[in-house]
Amino acid sequence: MKRVDDFRLKFGRKELVPIMVGGMGVDISTAELALEAARLGGIGHISDAMVPDVSDRRFDTSFVKDKTRFYKHNIDNSDKSIVKFDLGVLAEATRRHVESTMQAKRGEGLVFVNCMEKLTMNAPRETLQMRMASALDAGIDGITLSAGLHLGSFALLAEHPRFRDAKLGIIVSSVRALQLFLRKNSRLNRLPDYVIVEGPLAGGHLGFGMDWAQYDLATIAAEILLYLKTEQLEIPLIAAGGVFTGSDAVSFLELGAAAVQVATRFTISDECGLPTKVKQDYFMAGEEDIEVNTISPTGYPMRMLKSTPAIGAGIRPNCEAYGYLLDGAGGCAYITAYNREVALNPGVKTISVKDKTCLCTHMRNFNCWTCGHYTYRLKDTSHRLPDGSYQTLSAEHIFRDYQFSTDHQIALPALESQAVISAAQIALA
Numbered sequence: 001m002k003r004v005d006d007f008r009l010k011f012g013r014k015e016l017v018p019i020m021v022g023g024m025g026v027d028i029s030t031a032e033l034a035l036e037a038a039r040l041g042g043i044g045h046i047s048d049a050m051v052p053d054v055s056d057r058r059f060d061t062s063f064v065k066d067k068t069r070f071y072k073h074n075i076d077n078s079d080k081s082i083v084k085f086d087l088g089v090l091a092e093a094t095r096r097h098v099e100s101t102m103q104a105k106r107g108e109g110l111v112f113v114n115c116m117e118k119l120t121m122n123a124p125r126e127t128l129q130m131r132m133a134s135a136l137d138a139g140i141d142g143i144t145l146s147a148g149l150h151l152g153s154f155a156l157l158a159e160h161p162r163f164r165d166a167k168l169g170i171i172v173s174s175v176r177a178l179q180l181f182l183r184k185n186s187r188l189n190r191l192p193d194y195v196i197v198e199g200p201l202a203g204g205h206l207g208f209g210m211d212w213a214q215y216d217l218a219t220i221a222a223e224i225l226l227y228l229k230t231e232q233l234e235i236p237l238i239a240a241g242g243v244f245t246g247s248d249a250v251s252f253l254e255l256g257a258a259a260v261q262v263a264t265r266f267t268i269s270d271e272c273g274l275p276t277k278v279k280q281d282y283f284m285a286g287e288e289d290i291e292v293n294t295i296s297p298t299g300y301p302m303r304m305l306k307s308t309p310a311i312g313a314g315i316r317p318n319c320e321a322y323g324y325l326l327d328g329a330g331g332c333a334y335i336t337a338y339n340r341e342v343a344l345n346p347g348v349k350t351i352s353v354k355d356k357t358c359l360c361t362h363m364r365n366f367n368c369w370t371c372g373h374y375t376y377r378l379k380d381t382s383h384r385l386p387d388g389s390y391q392t393l394s395a396e397h398i399f400r401d402y403q404f405s406t407d408h409q410i411a412l413p414a415l416e417s418q419a420v421i422s423a424a425q426i427a428l429a
C-alpha cells in the first residue's frame with residue numbers, strides 16, 4: 001500500500017515531499033507554520049494579505065497606525081476612494097515579513113508566498129506588482145497567485161531579475177481558467193512552474209459559484225491532467241481541497257498529481273496563527289455548523305463556521321486603517337451595503353449588515369472563521385482533554401501523518417503530560 005512518502009515533487013533537480021501547506025491569510029499560515037513544512041522537506045506558504053498589519057505585529061512597526069492617522073479626516077466619510085496605499089510602505093512591510101522568514105528557513109523544502117489578487121487595494125496593478133517584486137527581492141522561493149487570478153499578472157514581473165528563476169504558480173478551479181491563463185501568457189514564454197487545482201471543499205474563497213457542490217476535485221484534476229498531456233505541457237499539478245488523510249493524498253498522486261496542497265488539518269496546529277479559542281471552535285464544529293455564503297465583498301463564495309462573528313456584523317468600514325478590498329475605483333461591496341443600511345436605519349446606533357461583511361477588519365481580528373469542508377473531522381485527529389477542550393497538534397505531527405499514513409488512518413499525537421496528569425486526577429477522584 002502506497003504512502004505519500006513513496007512520491008516526490010520534482011522541481012528541476014530538487015526533489016520535495018509532495019505536501020504543500022496552503023496560504024491562509026491573514027497570518028493564519030504563519031511564518032512558523034510555513035517554516036515547519038519547509039524543514040520537513042515540503043513547501044509552506046506565508047501570505048502577504050494585509051502585510052503592513054502583519055509587519056506591525058511581527059516587528060512592532062506602526063504602518064497601520066500611521067496610515068489611519070494620515071486618513072483620519074476621512075473616517076466619517078462614506079466615500080473611501082481617497083484611501084491609497086503607500087507603495088514604499090508595502091515594499092518595506094513585505095521585505096520584513098519575507099526576509100525574516102527566509103533567514104529562518106532550515107531544511108530542504110521551500111517557502112512560497114500566497115498573493116490574493118482580490119486584494120485590489122485601490123490600485124490593483126501597482127500594488128500587486130509591488131507586493132510580488134518585493135517578495136522576490138526579499139528572497140522568497142516562489143509566489144502562488146490566488147483568489148481573483150488576473151490573466152496579466154506574470155507580465156507585471158517580466159522585467160524582474162528573478163522572473164525566470166523563482167517558482168511562480170497559479171490556483172485554478174477549472175480547465176478553462178487554466179487555458180485562458182496560458183493563452184494570455186503565451187507571449188512571455190514562461191509557463192507556471194505549478195498549477196494548484198483547488199476543488200470546492202477548500203477553505204477560504206472558492207473558485208466556484210453557489211452551485212459548488214456539483215463539482216468535485218477528482219473530476220477537475222483529471223480534466224486538467226488530460227489537457228496538460230494533450231498539449232504536452234509539463235506543469236506539475238497540485239491537488240487541493242478536502243485532502244484530509246495521507247490516503248486521500250495518495251489517490252491524487254496516483255491519478256497523476258505531482259503533490260497536494262492542504263490547509264484545514266493545520267488550522268489546529270500549534271504554529272497556526274488562529275487564536276487558541278478559535279482553534280477550539282474549529283475542533284468542536286459539526287458538519288451542520290459550516291456553511292458556504294456570499295458575505296465576502298470579493299464576490300466569491302467563502303466557507304466558514306456559521307458562528308463566525310463577521311456574519312451580520314454592521315461595523316463601520318475601516319478603510320482608513322485597512323482598505324485592502326477597495327477596487328480600482330475606490331469602492332467595496334461592503335461599503336455599499338453598509339451605507340445602504342445606514343440610510344435605511346436613521347439614528348440607529350448599532351446596525352446589522354447581513355449580505356456583506358467588512359472582511360479586512362474581521363480577518364485582521366480573526367473574526368472571520370473561514371475553514372475547509374472537513375473541519376468537522378478535526379476532532380478525529382486529536383485527543384479530547386479532561387476539561388473538554390482538544391489538544392492542539394504540532395505541525396510536524398500533522399505533516400508526518402500525511403506523509404506516512406496508510407489506509408485512511410490518522411495518527412493521534414502523544415497525549416500531552418498535562419492531560420495525562422488531569423486524566424489521572426480524574427480517575428483518582
Ligand SMILES: Cc1cc2nc3c(=O)[nH]c(=O)nc-3n(C[C@H](O)[C@H](O)[C@H](O)COP(=O)(O)O)c2cc1C
Nearest residue numbers: 022023024025146202203204241242262263264372
Ligand atoms: C483558514 C483558511 C484560510 C485560507 N486562506 C486562504 C488564502 O488567504 N488564500 C488562498 O489562496 N487560499 C486560502 N485558503 C485555501 C488553502 O490555501 C487551501 O488551498 C485549501 O484550504 C486546501 O483544502 P483543505 O483546507 O481542505 O486542506 C484558506 C484555507 C483555510 C482553511
